[in-house]
Amino acid sequence: MPASPVHPHLAENRARFGHRLAALRQGREWTQEQLAEASGFDRKTINRIENGRHSPSLDRVFVLADALGVAPLELFRWPDS
Numbered sequence: 001m002p003a004s005p006v007h008p009h010l011a012e013n014r015a016r017f018g019h020r021l022a023a024l025r026q027g028r029e030w031t032q033e034q035l036a037e038a039s040g041f042d043r044k045t046i047n048r049i050e051n052g053r054h055s056p057s058l059d060r061v062f063v064l065a066d067a068l069g070v071a072p073l074e075l076f077r078w079p080d081s
Contacts, residue, residue: 015052016078022050024068024075039067 007013025035025046032050036043040063048054049064056064065072 010055011052014055017055017075018050018052020075020078021046021064024070025050028068035064035067039063 025032030038032043032046035041036046039046041060045054049056061075062072065075068074
């Protein structure tokens with residue numbers, strides 16, 4: 001049986017999520033290190049998420065939202081391209 005095709009917009013959505021995370025972090029005037037400390041993740045993980053190279057689990061989305069003081073849905077609100 002052939003492997004399932006990858007969703008065609010997966011990389012784009014990861015990048016958008018990462019840009020939104022970075023925008024919310026920067027809106028608080030936080031460094032990646034400060035978000036890492038507030039969320040319990042390491043700075044490399046934050047960097048990889050913000051650069052679209054890592055897709056966080058749903059649990060991590062909730063932790064990141066909590067650290068930023070926003071509803072989880074806010075991490076998925078990005079401007080239309």
